[in-house]
Amino acid sequence: MKKNNDAFIMLPTVDFCFKELMNNPKIRKGFVAAVMGIRPEEIQETRLLPTELSRHTPDEKLGILDVLVLMQNGTRINMEMQVRYFASWSERVLYYLSNVFCSQLAEGEPYERMQKCIHVSILDFIHFPEDEECYRKIHFRDDKTGKIYSDKMEIQILELKKLPGELVSGEDIIAWMRFFSSRSREDFERMAKTNEYFEEA
Numbered sequence: 001m002k003k004n005n006d007a008f009i010m011l012p013t014v015d016f017c018f019k020e021l022m023n024n025p026k027i028r029k030g031f032v033a034a035v036m037g038i039r040p041e042e043i044q045e046t047r048l049l050p051t052e053l054s055r056h057t058p059d060e061k062l063g064i065l066d067v068l069v070l071m072q073n074g075t076r077i078n079m080e081m082q083v084r085y086f087a088s089w090s091e092r093v094l095y096y097l098s099n100v101f102c103s104q105l106a107e108g109e110p111y112e113r114m115q116k117c118i119h120v121s122i123l124d125f126i127h128f129p130e131d132e133e134c135y136r137k138i139h140f141r142d143d144k145t146g147k148i149y150s151d152k153m154e155i156q157i158l159e160l161k162k163l164p165g166e167l168v169s170g171e172d173i174i175a176w177m178r179f180f181s182s183r184s185r186e187d188f189e190r191m192a193k194t195n196e197y198f199e200e201a
Contacts, residue, residue, distance in 0.1 A: 009188065012180050012201070013124050013160070015066065018081040021201055022067045023048070030197030032069060034172035035077060035120055035156060040197070045072045053099045063099055074115030076100055081180075083124040093119050093155055101153055118154045122180055126161050134162035135173055 010017040022028045025046065033040040047070045053063035067079040078100050086092065097119040104114050121127070128136075138155040139148050158173070160181045179191050179198055192199040 009185055011183065013081060013083050013122075015081055015083075018079075018122075019067060022069070022079065024200065026200050027197055028069065030195070030200075031079075031176055032071070032077060034176050035118065036075075037173075043071070046070070049076070053096070054103060061095075063096060065096060065100075068100065075118065076104070076115065077118045077120060079120045079122065081122045081124075085125040089121070089123070089127060093121060097153060097155065114152060116152050116154065118156060120156045120158065122158045122160065122177075124160050127157060127159055132162055134159050134164075134177065135171075 012018055012021060022031070028046050028048075029040050029043050032046050033043055036043075049068040049070050051065040051068050053065065055062060065078050066081055069077040069079070071077070078096055080093075080096070082089065097117060100119070101114065101117045104117075105111070136157050138157065140150055140153060141148055156173075158177050158180075160177055163174075163177055163181055175191075175195060175198075179188075179195075179201070182188050182191060188198075188201075192201075
């Protein structure tokens, strides 16, 4: 986030800055661990994949992801940073997630090889105005029983605007949300003292 000019700070919500942060293996490992709800030490390796979605026909819509991560166990995580309000964000999420999920198999490969795909939306606008939840996980569920149909597709929504001013939480993902929401050098320096991954940033 720092440039040669010490007075300049590039915010992590800036698309270029977010991608550069995720290009750093250590920072990426820390954030992926928070997304997965596990300790960073449990992650052996993460690898960046090409972000341009394949088109099956010349007139099919082109999709370019912000960040696409492949974990050693085959799980794929698509991360999208969005600052400006986007009215059809839900549809965009489903389009991206479906494409990432379907892109796993080559012709003739069995469906059993399909691994979990997670879409992570980091939003600097209000997406769910009806409540104050700043972080949520979304799965396909049976409407009657509430049982998860499959955990192979998951959506995580991080609404930065909903972070309370004073928040006491042990969740690492909330700490990352606070990091992404930081706006001043003092904020980043304070965050760096709490986490080696923030210090790396």
